[in-house]
Amino acid sequence: MYGNFVFRDRKFISLESTVSTNNELKRMIRNSDSPVFAVVSAENQTGGRGRLGRSFFSPSGGLYFSVSLPLRGDENNIPFLTLLAGLAVSKAVQELTGAEIEIKWPNDIYLGGKKLGGILCELVNGKTLAAVVGIGINLSIKREEIPSELENIMTSFVSSGIIPPEKDILIEKIVEKLDTYVYTQKELYEVSEDVLNDIKERSFSIGKKVKYTLGETLWEGTVTDIKKSGAAEIALSDGTVREIFCGEITQ
Ligand code: BTN
Numbered sequence: 001m002y003g004n005f006v007f008r009d010r011k012f013i014s015l016e017s018t019v020s021t022n023n024e025l026k027r028m029i030r031n032s033d034s035p036v037f038a039v040v041s042a043e044n045q046t047g048g049r050g051r052l053g054r055s056f057f058s059p060s061g062g063l064y065f066s067v068s069l070p071l072r073g074d075e076n077n078i079p080f081l082t083l084l085a086g087l088a089v090s091k092a093v094q095e096l097t098g099a100e101i102e103i104k105w106p107n108d109i110y111l112g113g114k115k116l117g118g119i120l121c122e123l124v125n126g127k128t129l130a131a132v133v134g135i136g137i138n139l140s141i142k143r144e145e146i147p148s149e150l151e152n153i154m155t156s157f158v159s160s161g162i163i164p165p166e167k168d169i170l171i172e173k174i175v176e177k178l179d180t181y182v183y184t185q186k187e188l189y190e191v192s193e194d195v196l197n198d199i200k201e202r203s204f205s206i207g208k209k210v211k212y213t214l215g216e217t218l219w220e221g222t223v224t225d226i227k228k229s230g231a232a233e234i235a236l237s238d239g240t241v242r243e244i245f246c247g248e249i250t251q
Helices: 020-032 077-099 169-182 193-201
Strands: 001-008 010-018 036-043 062-070 100-106 108-113 114-125 129-138 210-216 218-224 232-236 241-246 249-250
Touching: 010 020, 020 062, 020 129, 036 169, 062 114, 062 169, 077 108, 077 114, 077 129, 077 241, 077 249, 100 129, 108 249, 129 232, 193 218, 210 232, 218 241
Parallel strands: 010 036
Antiparallel strands: 001 010, 036 062, 062 129, 100 108, 108 114, 114 129, 210 218, 210 249, 218 232, 232 241
């Protein structure tokens, strides 16, 4: 089960336990002189990380993996890549289980109105520039195993009554889709119209009334659109329209 193999030019490394698969892959990239094409997965993470410095609950029974994407570009790639990763997860899960996955801007994977997983994209400036896309999905965690403070917001396939896909098959399908999306884009800063429409169709956020917070900023409004850059568009209560790239929206 644990070990290494190569699939479609990518090295797959599966670990029993690690602090964070993103950390592990970033370390590999920093220590390499040449671009790294790899996937690192773990049965559990002892220090799984989410966006905005949060921790990501990562017990056994979930899928935790990170994919490296050697890139040219800069941090502008991050919102765009997060959207593509969300779409890759949504399509892969739908093909394997029939379940409809939505994407809560910018990085949450939603099933039935609750968080099934999340995406953490990070840039690594080693000897080569790369992005690391970390994906965590709750597969077989049972309802009673979900911590009480998370039970209203978190779900898993099993607690939603869906048979989870095989881990290896799900990883391969997500990686295949992510590679296709990333490497068929003409520009690495925005998505094509077709891909954008697919993303919008799966958006949990469009049409929702939200609070937006970033540092001291607090806005209330309605999410009206998702942009090619990865930004969300919000129409504020006072009539102004803003594009947001980072921060958080809550309902
Ligand atoms: C979030 O919910 O804010 C993002 C969660 C991302 C979790 C994944 S699990 C694999 C990879 N390793 C990490 O430490 N984080 C990501």
